[in-house]
Amino acid sequence: MTTETLTLGKALNTGLRRALENDPKVVIMGEDVGKLGGVFRITDGLQKDFGDQRVIDTPLAESGIIGTAVGLAIRGYRPVCEIQFDGFVYPAYDQIVSQVAKMHYRSRGKLSIPMVIRIPYGGGIGAVEHHSESPEAYFAHTAGLKVVSCANPQDAYVMIQQAIASDDPIVFLEPKRRYWEKGPVELDAPLDQAYPLHAARVVRPGTAATVLAYGPMVRTCLDAATAAAEDGRELEVVDLRTLSPLDLAPVFESVRRTGRCVVVHEAPGNLGLGAEIAARVTEECFYSLEAPVLRVTGYDTPYPAARVEEEYLPDLDRVLDAVDRAFGW
Amino acid sequence: MAKGDPGVTTTRGRRAAPRSKRTTAKGAGDPELVQLLTPEGERIDSVTGPDGVEYRVDFTDDEYRGLYRDLVLVRKLDAEATALQRQGELGLWASLLGQEAAQVGSGRALRTQDMAFPTYREHGVLYCRGIDPIMPLGLFRGVDQGGWDPNEFKFNMYTIVIGAQTLHATGYAMGVAMDGKTGGDDGEAVIAYFGDGATSQGDVNEAFVWSSVFNAPLVFFCQNNQYAISEPLERQTRVPLYRRAAGFGFPGVRVDGNDVLATYAVTRHALDNARHGQGPSLIEAYTYRMGAHTTSDDPTRYRIASEVEAWQAKDPIARMKAFLEKQQLADADFFASVDEQAKAESVHLRERVLAMPDPEPVTMFDHVYPGGSPELDEQRAQFARYQASFEGSGH
Numbered sequence: 001m002t003t004e005t006l007t008l009g010k011a012l013n014t015g016l017r018r019a020l021e022n023d024p025k026v027v028i029m030g031e032d033v034g035k036l037g038g039v040f041r042i043t044d045g046l047q048k049d050f051g052d053q054r055v056i057d058t059p060l061a062e063s064g065i066i067g068t069a070v071g072l073a074i075r076g077y078r079p080v081c082e083i084q085f086d087g088f089v090y091p092a093y094d095q096i097v098s099q100v101a102k103m104h105y106r107s108r109g110k111l112s113i114p115m116v117i118r119i120p121y122g123g124g125i126g127a128v129e130h131h132s133e134s135p136e137a138y139f140a141h142t143a144g145l146k147v148v149s150c151a152n153p154q155d156a157y158v159m160i161q162q163a164i165a166s167d168d169p170i171v172f173l174e175p176k177r178r179y180w181e182k183g184p185v186e187l188d189a190p191l192d193q194a195y196p197l198h199a200a201r202v203v204r205p206g207t208a209a210t211v212l213a214y215g216p217m218v219r220t221c222l223d224a225a226t227a228a229a230e231d232g233r234e235l236e237v238v239d240l241r242t243l244s245p246l247d248l249a250p251v252f253e254s255v256r257r258t259g260r261c262v263v264v265h266e267a268p269g270n271l272g273l274g275a276e277i278a279a280r281v282t283e284e285c286f287y288s289l290e291a292p293v294l295r296v297t298g299y300d301t302p303y304p305a306a307r308v309e310e311e312y313l314p315d316l317d318r319v320l321d322a323v324d325r326a327f328g329w
Numbered sequence: 330m331a332k333g334d335p336g337v338t339t340t341r342g343r344r345a346a347p348r349s350k351r352t353t354a355k356g357a358g359d360p361e362l363v364q365l366l367t368p369e370g371e372r373i374d375s376v377t378g379p380d381g382v383e384y385r386v387d388f389t390d391d392e393y394r395g396l397y398r399d400l401v402l403v404r405k406l407d408a409e410a411t412a413l414q415r416q417g418e419l420g421l422w423a424s425l426l427g428q429e430a431a432q433v434g435s436g437r438a439l440r441t442q443d444m445a446f447p448t449y450r451e452h453g454v455l456y457c458r459g460i461d462p463i464m465p466l467g468l469f470r471g472v473d474q475g476g477w478d479p480n481e482f483k484f485n486m487y488t489i490v491i492g493a494q495t496l497h498a499t500g501y502a503m504g505v506a507m508d509g510k511t512g513g514d515d516g517e518a519v520i521a522y523f524g525d526g527a528t529s530q531g532d533v534n535e536a537f538v539w540s541s542v543f544n545a546p547l548v549f550f551c552q553n554n555q556y557a558i559s560e561p562l563e564r565q566t567r568v569p570l571y572r573r574a575a576g577f578g579f580p581g582v583r584v585d586g587n588d589v590l591a592t593y594a595v596t597r598h599a600l601d602n603a604r605h606g607q608g609p610s611l612i613e614a615y616t617y618r619m620g621a622h623t624t625s626d627d628p629t630r631y632r633i634a635s636e637v638e639a640w641q642a643k644d645p646i647a648r649m650k651a652f653l654e655k656q657q658l659a660d661a662d663f664f665a666s667v668d669e670q671a672k673a674e675s676v677h678l679r680e681r682v683l684a685m686p687d688p689e690p691v692t693m694f695d696h697v698y699p700g701g702s703p704e705l706d707e708q709r710a711q712f713a714r715y716q717a718s719f720e721g722s723g724h
Contacts, residue, residue, distance in 0.1 A: 027507075053507055058539075059535070059538050059539060059542060061531075061535040061538065061539070063531060063532055064496060064499075064532075064535035064536070064538065064539050066496075067493065067495075067496025067497060067499070067500065067532060067535070067536070068496050068497075068499050068500030068503060068536075068539055069500055070496065070497045070500055071446075071496065071497040071498060071499060071501035071502070071503070071504065072500040072501065072503060072504045073500075074480075074485070074497065074500075074501055074504075075500070075501045075504030075505065075508070076504065077504055077507075079500075091531070094490065094493065094532075095493065095496065095532075098490050098493065099488075099490070099493055099497070103486075104697070104698070104699055105474070105696050105697055106475065107474075107475070107478075107479065107486055107696075108473065108474070108476065108695070108696050109696040109699070110478045110479060110480070111479060111480075111486070112699045114699075143697055143705075144697055144698065146698065146700075146702075166700055167699035167700055168698050168699055168700040198703075245702045245703060245704040245705070246704065247703075
């Protein structure tokens, strides 16, 4: 077993390379993904090795990227589209929700659109406006799309390959502030024996309360759990990994044990993933709950100027404060 | 713009000026219409289009009669669908009345291997692709969402969001080129249908950019029927639509969309160019929607009777009939037999539409995801239990 320490970004790059190697129908397309290797270098070196028909620099038009990928998918290709930043996905929104998501349904299964839409998302890197958003709820709300988010290099490496191999159209959310964080990656573990794409995972076992997160907030919640442990409170941290469909069975199991539940995400709280999860946990675990399900989220504002984003984003203190509130009920 | 193999029905232009009689077509600027059959049924031997190409067709007598039969059948089936909507059997219908020649001409120009991406009005092209004409009626009746197999018939699903399919066609055509399926007579070409209103959409303009820079084997076929619901052409453009192609770097041509022969010639030429690797082109089929946009609007609110009458004089079927009569290619028995066949097929269509069953409600959960979804499976099970809980439920 070859295990290497890679950044999350490099793990994605390596996973994309594997997918290109394993299936000649896989094509990567997006703005600047070729010679530049993407603005975050996630596709670094791929065009050089696979050519400009496999790694396609596109015109600057997001609807065009997604719409032409639909046609390529109908033709039998497996397009992997890169949207450069979260806030730039909206020009492609119609193609994603009206076409990508519904083609299989409308054709009663005669067409599949095996497409991956990669979106670097979330804040914390001091970017200008439109570069730090968390649009996951828009896509998770749309039937026909699947939505996932990786949180560590191992998952990044495996999940991107699983998403590309899947016949479902998948919005693949990459936590851009974690691109540079390192971790071990098993490079030659067989894909078909890997942890399933659409499954949540307990990433830190605990007994005091269940903390749910995905993407960039998983690291934040793990840090909070370490801090809480110093105070004698063992938090169980669950990485949701899949946002649509949600995998809530392990969450229910966890909450029934701990009796407390805190959901953490960067996106605004109003009608966000946390609201859905809180409702579902309440329906399923009502008699086990010692406190209401609490949410720690971004505020219901547009993403603010970078100099105040540290106040906007959920951090270790806000997570611990919510845990305290869950215990003070 | 370099031109390759001129194709079967056209030759490279030699004449300096078009020989076509100018019609009274309205629209911004000089119509520069390619026409091979006048509204009076006079054949024009050949005509040089604004793209410098000389267009001509040479059909057998049987083929001429076949095109006439197509036009009549398509119109009759469309009329039957409109009647079914008026009787409450369809929720909506988007009639092609007046656009038969544009659809049959372009549809018959397609080869078996070519792929078409339609809007929701391409019932005539659908017919030419060999798809059972009942198929779109399921969509408009509300019992399905279009039941044909896009890959089997090389005719994609109807697309209702305006212009979205032009990008799908572009991507598909890029795939054709990537598969190495261009460059010869057996090459594949792709055609994207849209209307004049769609030319205002971002997606259509993005499709122009993409197809041009990737040299996609694609024909953009715009049926300019003069109105986007109630909005006239003047609300979409200040230049003739076919001239837009020049700005994107590929040829554009305006054809008399009520002339099935010219539409065929122009489309066949553009498709052959595409299949030979010459890249995209734009055809503006200049025509007129004689009916409503769909059965839910009232065209008398937004257009005047004299305009409709002027276009009636250019009717695509009448001129083909006049041509067949003048050339003595068909007699009264032939026309009667076509009418009889059209009537029989429309009656048959009506009977089958009325017999279309509603889908089982639980099928609404089918085919949401190729890979399935446990959450949705649970909802389906809950729904089934709930349905079964009603006394006497058949579900």
